[in-house]
Amino acid sequence: MSAAQLAGENDLRRAVDEVARFTSGRALGPDLYEVTLEAREVALRARPGEFAQLLVSPDPVPLLRRPFSFSRADPGAGTVSFYLRAFGEGTRRLIALTPGQEVRVLGPLGRGFTLSSPPGRSLLVSGGLGAAPFPLLADRLLSGGGEVVWLNGAATSSQLYPPEMLPQGISELVQVTEDGSQGRRGRVTDLLPALLGGVSRVYACGPNAMLAAVAAQTAAPGTGPRLEVSVEAPMGCGFGTCLGCAIPLRDPARPDASPTLGLCCRQGPVLDARLVDWPRLQGQPAHLE
Numbered sequence: 158m159s160a161a162q163l164a165g166e167n168d169l170r171r172a173v174d175e176v177a178r179f180t181s182g183r184a185l186g187p188d189l190y191e192v193t194l195e196a197r198e199v200a201l202r203a204r205p206g207e208f209a210q211l212l213v214s215p216d217p218v219p220l221l222r223r224p225f226s227f228s229r230a231d232p233g234a235g236t237v238s239f240y241l242r243a244f245g246e247g248t249r250r251l252i253a254l255t256p257g258q259e260v261r262v263l264g265p266l267g268r269g270f271t272l273s274s275p276p277g278r279s280l281l282v283s284g285g286l287g288a289a290p291f292p293l294l295a296d297r298l299l300s301g302g303g304e305v306v307w308l309n310g311a312a313t314s315s316q317l318y319p320p321e322m323l324p325q326g327i328s329e330l331v332q333v334t335e336d337g338s339q340g341r342r343g344r345v346t347d348l349l350p351a352l353l354g355g356v357s358r359v360y361a362c363g364p365n366a367m368l369a370a371v372a373a374q375t376a377a378p379g380t381g382p383r384l385e386v387s388v389e390a391p392m393g394c395g396f397g398t399c400l401g402c403a404i405p406l407r408d409p410a411r412p413d414a415s416p417t418l419g420l421c422c423r424q425g426p427v428l429d430a431r432l433v434d435w436p437r438l439q440g441q442p443a444h445l446e
């Protein structure tokens with residue numbers, strides 16, 4: 158079996174292409190925003206770690222939809238929210254939307270985080286924009302009776318996901334900034350080892366270099382908690398046809414075998430960290446930095 162087969166792939170039959178309406182947006186930091194859309198069908202289906210492809214404009218340019226992780230999904234209200242950094246044409250158009258404007262939302266796409274039942278104690282590790290999928294993940298872990306510790310890091314305080322936006326009930330929030338402007342000074346990997354006690358699963362999202370370091374710290378074979386990572390790759394279609402999102406995978410049981418390629422949009426974006434060929438992945442462009 159190849160590493161891509163070991164990873165499995167998402168069920169595309171769960172995705173719908175829904176005409177959503179922008180309901181609200183708010184600034185959460187310099188160039189950082191939360192955008193909320195009314196998308197009733199997608200909100201019912203979205204799971205933590207999955208993403209949607211947003212068609213940001215009816216104009217021919219930008220042509221391609223843009224991928225964003227679900228940051229929140231409220232099936233009761235029929236809304237989904239995205240935490241994003243505005244820097245290019247697509248994200249600038251998203252933050253310029255006004256209430257009632259239409260956006261096509263294709264999703265849910267990709268494979269999300271595994272939620273065990275009961276969830277036990279989980280450690281969420283985020284770097285910068287990597288916080289995006291964790292409000293929804295924390296919400297679902299907590300509502301399943303789990304205990305959540307969140308190690309939230311960023312370069313500086315204005316890039317930290319705001320603590321007041323976190324779901325109620327998180328046991329412990331540890332904040333860390335590289336310049337020491339909020340929380341502890343340093344990187345998430347400086348604090349991670351001390352937080353692993355009693356943890357059954359670690360979930361990580363952030364720049365690929367951070368994910369590789371987290372994977373190295375939790376790699377004790379057979380003894381450490383299972384680590385799931387949400388990796389990022391350039392995406393065109395989001396559903397397996399353009400082959401633009403190839404990522405290098407490996408079979409941990411056959412370390413000498415040649416790496417194989419998987420598709421981030423079908424086998425990922427969430428993967429068991431043992432299946433990722435970290436040295437090769439780090440050779441690819443990182444987009445969440």
Ligand SMILES: Cc1cc2nc3c(=O)[nH]c(=O)nc-3n(C[C@H](O)[C@H](O)[C@H](O)COP(=O)(O)OP(=O)(O)OC[C@H]3O[C@@H](n4cnc5c(N)ncnc54)[C@H](O)[C@@H]3O)c2cc1C
Nearest residue numbers: 223224225226240241242245246247248289390391426444
């Ligand atoms: C599965 C997945 C989930 C994501 N979730 C989030 C999220 O929750 N929040 C968030 O802010 N971002 C997220 N991203 C990244 C997001 O899709 C990009 O920031 C967005 O597509 C940029 O669009 P743009 O039109 O604003 O920028 P563009 O105009 O497309 O890009 C501006 C510049 O940045 C480069 N660039 C930007 N993003 C990418 C990319 N993904 N691949 C290759 N080059 C890129 C472009 O080459 C260009 O030079 C996610 C990406 C993936 C694959």
Ligand code: FES
Nearest residue numbers: 394395397400422
């Ligand atoms: S984005 Fe097209 S195949 Fe993955």
